[in-house]
Amino acid sequence: MPGLAQVMAAVQGKKKALLTGAFFIACLLAPPLHAEVCQAPGPGQAVTSHRVIDGDTLELSDQRRVRLIGVDTPEIGRAGEPSQPFAQAAKKRMQQLARQPGLRLHLGEQQQDRYGRTLAHLYGPGGQNIEAQLLSEGLGFALAIPPNTALIECHMAAERQARKARRGLWRDSPVQSAAGVNSGGFALVKGQVVSANEAGGYLWLELDGPLVLRIAQDERRLFAAGPPASWKGRQLQARGWVIDRRGHRSLKPGHKPFMLPLRHPSMLEIQ
Numbered sequence: 670m671p672g673l674a675q676v677m678a679a680v681q682g683k684k685k686a687l688l689t690g691a692f693f694i695a696c697l698l699a700p701p702l703h704a705e706v707c708q709a710p711g712p713g714q715a716v717t718s719h720r721v722i723d724g725d726t727l728e729l730s731d732q733r734r735v736r737l738i739g740v741d742t743p744e745i746g747r748a749g750e751p752s753q754p755f756a757q758a759a760k761k762r763m764q765q766l767a768r769q770p771g772l773r774l775h776l777g778e779q780q781q782d783r784y785g786r787t788l789a790h791l792y793g794p795g796g797q798n799i800e801a802q803l804l805s806e807g808l809g810f811a812l813a814i815p816p817n818t819a820l821i822e823c824h825m826a827a828e829r830q831a832r833k834a835r836r837g838l839w840r841d842s843p844v845q846s847a848a849g850v851n852s853g854g855f856a857l858v859k860g861q862v863v864s865a866n867e868a869g870g871y872l873w874l875e876l877d878g879p880l881v882l883r884i885a886q887d888e889r890r891l892f893a894a895g896p897p898a899s900w901k902g903r904q905l906q907a908r909g910w911v912i913d914r915r916g917h918r919s920l921k922p923g924h925k926p927f928m929l930p931l932r933h934p935s936m937l938e939i940q
Contacts, residue, residue, distance in 0.1 A: 706820075706822045706823040706826060707797070707798045707801050707820065707823035707827075708796065709773065709775055709790075709792050709796060709798075710775060710819070711775070712773065713773035713774050713775040713792065714773065714774040714775075714776075715771075715772070715773060715774075716729050716730070716731070716772050716773070716774045716791075717729065717730040717770075717772065718730070718767035718768065718772065719732075721760060721763045721764045721767050722734070722760075723742060723744070723745050723756065723759070723760050723763070724740075724742025724743065724756065724759025724760050724762070724763050724803060724808060724809060725737045725740050725741060725742045725759075725763070725800075725803070725809060726786070727763065727767055727791075729774075733787045734785075734786045734787065735774070735786065735787045735788075735789050735791070736782055736784075736786040736787070736788055736789075737789070737790070737791055737799065737800050738777045738788050738789060738790050738800065738814075738817045738820070739790070739800045739811060739812065739813065739817070739820050739821065739823075739824040740800040740803055740804055740809040740810070740811065740812065740824065741809055741810050741812045741855050742755075742756065742759040742760075742763075742803065742808055742809035742810075743755050743756035743759060743809075743838070744756055744854070744855075745757065745760060754838070755807070755808055755837050755838050758808060758837070759803060759808040759809060762803060762806065762808055763799075763803065766793060766799050766802060766803075767791075767799075769793050769794055770794060771793070771794030772791060772792065772793065772794070773791070773792040774787075774789050774790070774791055774792075775789055775790040775791075775792065776788070776789045777789055777790070777816075777817035777819075778816040778817055778819070779816055779817055788817060790819075790820060798820065798823060800820070800824060800827075801820070801823050801824055801826075801827040802827075804824055804827035804828045804830075804831060805827040805828075805830045805831055805836075806831060806836055806837055807831035807832075807834075807835075807836030807837020807838045807839050807840070808837050808838065809838070810828065810838070810843075810855065810857070810908060811824040811825050811827065811828040811935065812824075812855075812908065812909065812935075812936070813932070813933040813935045813936065814932050814933065815888065815891075815932050815933055818933055818935075821933065821935050825935055843857050844857045844858065844859055844906060845857065845858055845859075846858065846859060846860060846878065847859065847860025847861075847876035847877055847878040847879075847880045848860065848876075848877055848878030848879075849878070850878060850879055850880045850911060850927050851879075852911070852913060853910070853911050853912055853913035853927070854910065854911060855908075855909070855910050855911075856908070856909070856910075856911050856929070857906065857907070857908045858876070858880060858906070858907055858908075858911075858929070859904070859905065859906040859907075859940070860876035860877050860878055860880065860904075860905060861876065861877045861902065861903065861904050861905070862874050862875065862876060862900045862901055862902060862903045862905060863875050863876065863877050863901070864901060865897035865898070865900040865901055866897050867886075867897055870885065870886045870887075871883050871884060871885055871886065872884040872886070872889055872897065872900075874900055874905070875925060876905070879925050879926050879927050880911070880925055880927045880928070880929060881924070881925040881927070881928050881929075882905070882907055882928075882929050882930075882931055882937075883928055883929070883930045883931065884930075884931045885930075885932075888931075888932060888933075891933060891934055892931070892934050892937065893934075903939055903940075904939070904940040905937060905938065905939055905940065906937070906938040906940055907929055907931060907936060907937050907938075908936050908937075909929050909930060909931060909932070909936050910929070910930075911927050911928070911929050912927065912928045912929070912930070913926065913927060914926050914927065914928055
């Protein structure tokens with residue numbers, strides 16, 4: 670007969686399996702998104718997944734490495750670093766979704782990123798958008814980077830589902846204060862604009878803390894942005910990749926050490 674330690678280990682294993690199973694069952698029961706905002710623009714390319722690298726990146730059987738458009742999932746730890754919360758859950762879910770036969774790939778308007786990865790949307794055999802699926806389950810954040818913004822309405826709607834139901838990453842608020850930013854990487858931040866000015870072809874919005882937001886002049890029209898003076902005192906919530914400028918020769922004395930480029934209106938919420 671098994672000893673007490675073996676019995677307890679088996680019980681704990683079953684509890685963990687039940688909790689994991691319950692999480693994915695809840696994901697499967699998420700309400701479907703409106704087809705008109707998430708539908709594929711055409712037949713696309715028939716593809717097969719070879720392996721999943723993380724929640725938003727996979728390698729196809731034809732050796733192309735694909736970075737999914739419109740979703741940013743938590744980072745898996747590298748070189749001994751711990752993974753971010755829900756990073757492994759996002760990867761596991763992506764493995765489940767990519768295992769389906771009948772996957773279709775739709776290339777973005779910009780088809781490659783600076784790392785040589787293919788930028789594309791992925792659809793399941795029933796026509797469901799894979800990025801929206803991950804977002805509706807709280808396993809990533811919606812993010813639009815021009816010119817690949819065709820499905821931003823779909824992706825934001827999917828994220829709102831997860832946020833309202835407090836699924837996954839939205840179980841606890843992931844939004845941090847601008848004053849608390851202390852590293853680079855993807856972030857959702859909130860703060861007040863303490864100063865705004867135009868310089869070097871950009872609109873710079875300095876928040877209360879070590880962070881400045883940057884909007885390029887050629888993309889400023891997307892934001893319907895008024896003159897710099899109209900921004901001062903506004904409460905904002907922004908999302909995107911924070912750039913750590915500490916140690917960069919371009920960082921001038923007195924400038925904020927962290928910078929978040931805003932490329933699309935969905936990255937900024939005026940509160």
